[in-house]
Amino acid sequence: MTQSESQMKREILEIPEAVERLLSLGGANIVQAADDVRAIDPPFLMSVARGSSDHACTYLKYASELLLQRPMASVGPSVQSIYGVNLRCDRSVCVSVSQSGQSPDIVQMTRSLAEAGSYAVAITNNDESRLAKVSNATLPIHAGPELSVAATKTFVTSIIAGLWFLAEWKHDEALKAALFSLPEFLSQATSCDWGTAAGAMDGRPLYTLGRGPSWAISNEAALKFKETCLIQAESYSSAEVMHGPVSIVEQGFPVLIFAGADAAETSVAGVADELAAKGAQVFATTSLVKQANVLPHVRTGHWLTDPIAAIVSFYGMVDQVAANRGINPDVPRHLNKVTETV
Amino acid sequence: MTQSESQMKREILEIPEAVERLLSLGGANIVQAADDVRAIDPPFLMSVARGSSDHACTYLKYASELLLQRPMASVGPSVQSIYGVNLRCDRSVCVSVSQSGQSPDIVQMTRSLAEAGSYAVAITNNDESRLAKVSNATLPIHAGPELSVAATKTFVTSIIAGLWFLAEWKHDEALKAALFSLPEFLSQATSCDWGTAAGAMDGRPLYTLGRGPSWAISNEAALKFKETCLIQAESYSSAEVMHGPVSIVEQGFPVLIFAGADAAETSVAGVADELAAKGAQVFATTSLVKQANVLPHVRTGHWLTDPIAAIVSFYGMVDQVAANRGINPDVPRHLNKVTETV
Structure with missing residues (x-):
């Protein structure tokens, strides 16, 4: 009896192709967001996410701190959705990561930060989502449909979209080159x-x-x-x-x-x-x-x-x-x- | 055969008394630090800690965000100690929590932030420690000797010192009153x-x-x-x-x-x-x-x-x-x- 391949396994094998697609199609939005953010010169960043997407944010936190020397604070959506607090965050950047872009608490926190003056960047697989609509810039991850409950290719493409954004912001050509050579290595x-x-x-x-x-x-x-x-x-x-x-x-x-x-x-x-x-x-x-x-x-x-x-x-x-x-x-x-x- | 009481248990029972001591002795340093920080009006805060002390910082993060609407970023000591990066953090406040005040990575990260212009507040049980020396303000937690390996009374007093600092910063009389009534409740x-x-x-x-x-x-x-x-x-x-x-x-x-x-x-x-x-x-x-x-x-x-x-x-x-x-x-x-x- 042969073991049937899981949907998750199929999506794992699609990762190199999904990354290739992101690298082909994602540039314009990323360059624009990077230009905007460079002009703001924010002293700090924030991230908003849950689950796997929050782990992608932890990756981006280290990248922000190590590449751009700017601290990134992970802010809990409950600060807005449960406690009703609007954070002071003028001249900051907020990076929100959500595959679906639909979770109410992520959308609400991002909207609150954007209204308070933060430049909100949405990293999402759905550029028509509520999250995209409340953000200043949307970086679609171009992962294609992800049917498995466990995120895999959207996790990888979310990190790559975010890293690419930081690399553009810094004009870090070495990192950009490394990102463009990733599909072969991921394969x-x-x-x-x-x-x-x-x-x-x-x-x-x-x-x-x-x-x-x-x-x-x-x-x-x-x-x-x-x-x-x-x-x-x-x-x-x-x-x-x-x-x-x-x-x-x-x-x-x-x-x-x-x-x-x-x-x-x-x-x-x-x-x-x-x-x-x-x-x-x-x-x-x-x-x-x-x-x-x-x-x-x-x-x-x-x-x-x-x-x-x-x-x-x-x-x-x-x-x-x-x-x-x-x-x-x-x-x-x-x-x-x-x-x-x- | 009677079970002998653990050192940890003895220190748990000492918590109300340790809090009482902090509330009696800690005021002057806390008021001074709060005055300094109010003058800076920092857009964001950072925390530096490990283990139980890092959990105290998570508590203070929520307190900072919910009381003062200011985001707090937990920054990993490795950013400095391993990766050698000095974060940009002018006009920020850094809260470092360490019972002993001696761990090299906590001290090094705090020193780096203070040198980069952050106002560094050390919450520690040792006001002669290396951490205290590299900080702008020291808030001794007055916990007395903690001999048990597992932190208990220093965890509680670290949180209370930090909350008191935030309450003074905000002139939040209700929170201050609540802190002063804590020993009875903790008992x-x-x-x-x-x-x-x-x-x-x-x-x-x-x-x-x-x-x-x-x-x-x-x-x-x-x-x-x-x-x-x-x-x-x-x-x-x-x-x-x-x-x-x-x-x-x-x-x-x-x-x-x-x-x-x-x-x-x-x-x-x-x-x-x-x-x-x-x-x-x-x-x-x-x-x-x-x-x-x-x-x-x-x-x-x-x-x-x-x-x-x-x-x-x-x-x-x-x-x-x-x-x-x-x-x-x-x-x-x-x-x-x-x-x-x-």
Whole structure:
């Protein structure tokens, strides 16, 4: 009997093509938004999102801080939708990420910030959505229809649209070139075999770790384990994990660690080895580890895009873990595609 | 054989007295810092911290946003210590929280922000620490020695020092009055009996939930379950949990929910009942639930201080859960009192 391919798996395999489409079609909106924002010269940025989209924002937070030296605050939609507060935010930029662009709390928070003087940038798969309508600029992610409940190609394209916007803002030609070379690398990433790691993720609770932009990827991986495999994975910064959470690490505890070729790689590899020495089963996307297991990983030629290749390889694995556990990742328990929160 | 009282338990019982001391001794520094900051009129704030101290910062983020309408960005120390970036942050305020005031990454990030023009406020138990020396203002928390590895009274006093600072900044007399009446309420909170909930927290993974300031408390509770009970508790916003994490909730799954008497209480109670309907064992600090179990809770007369009473009651319970599991909460596995991160 052949295992039928999941919708999620099909969409994972579509990622390189979706990114190609974004790179072909997305330029005009991104250049315009970057020009506008450069003129504002905002001292800080804000992000508004939930779920996978919020992990994309965490990635963009590190990119904003590391590339443009501008802090980005993640603002909870409840500040407006529940507590009724309009934040003071004149001369700031607000980045709102939502595949559907329809969740009431995301729309309401973005509208409040735009009315208070923030330049609102919507990153969405629906440029006719309510979110697009309340924003100053819309960056469509051109992902095409995403039918699987678990976001994969929209997560990747949301990050790339946001990174491209920041690269245009900074006139960072190296990052732009790296983004334009991504489809080929992401295609390679879909072929990385994480089967050994998949075998170790057998249902026990586990940790995913990363640092900087790779921590955002770790957040996304932990969510995917929960929603598609019913495994309680929890994400930590590889620094933060040593401030308490390390206590629960026991013999055989599975740990999945994301690291790109950036300034954090050595330190992250050190934590991987430290956890392996405590008896954990550690798998890491870096060759710098000595005791932990090295996962096959693609290097993209730019430290800020490496984690994107890693999440694509991860998606393939998490689909496999779900299959190993006899779970259909396309129908996560208790979930719908669009979660409308107030 | 009588069970000997843990050091952690002794320090939990000292919380009302420590708060009393802070309220008696802390005023001058706080008023001065508030005067300075009011003159700057910063468009945004930043926080720098790790572990429990970072959860205190999440509390202060909501307080800053809800009271003063000013966004607060949590900035990762790695931005400076690992990636070597000095953020642009002129005319901002940076709040750094650290019991010891000694962790190199917290000190380095704070120094970088202060040098870039941010007004740095250190909330610390050691006003001679390196953190205090690189900051523009120091707000000593007057907690007295904390010997237990797991922070309890320093977490509570850090939040109170920060809230008091924000209340002075805003000249919010109602909040100041609420803070000054806290010791009596916190003393009541140490007597709330959460024994039934403690019995349900038997080692299985669980969720802690909250929204707004209570979400910060939920973060702290999840960390304490891990470090003192070796239970993998994970914290979510009660809104965020419905965007994926809800998938793993199965029959008997324990959930602990924090809610104060604020604008989020009804919505949080709704999530509590929704999870109870899915078969979870839900315990909540609100009487608005219909299906979930109500935990004994103290109301403090101000929505922004209720969650502080809840964490004090929680600390008593988590000590009990550790004892039920035969774990000494004073010697968490793999941990030291001061975690020095780079």
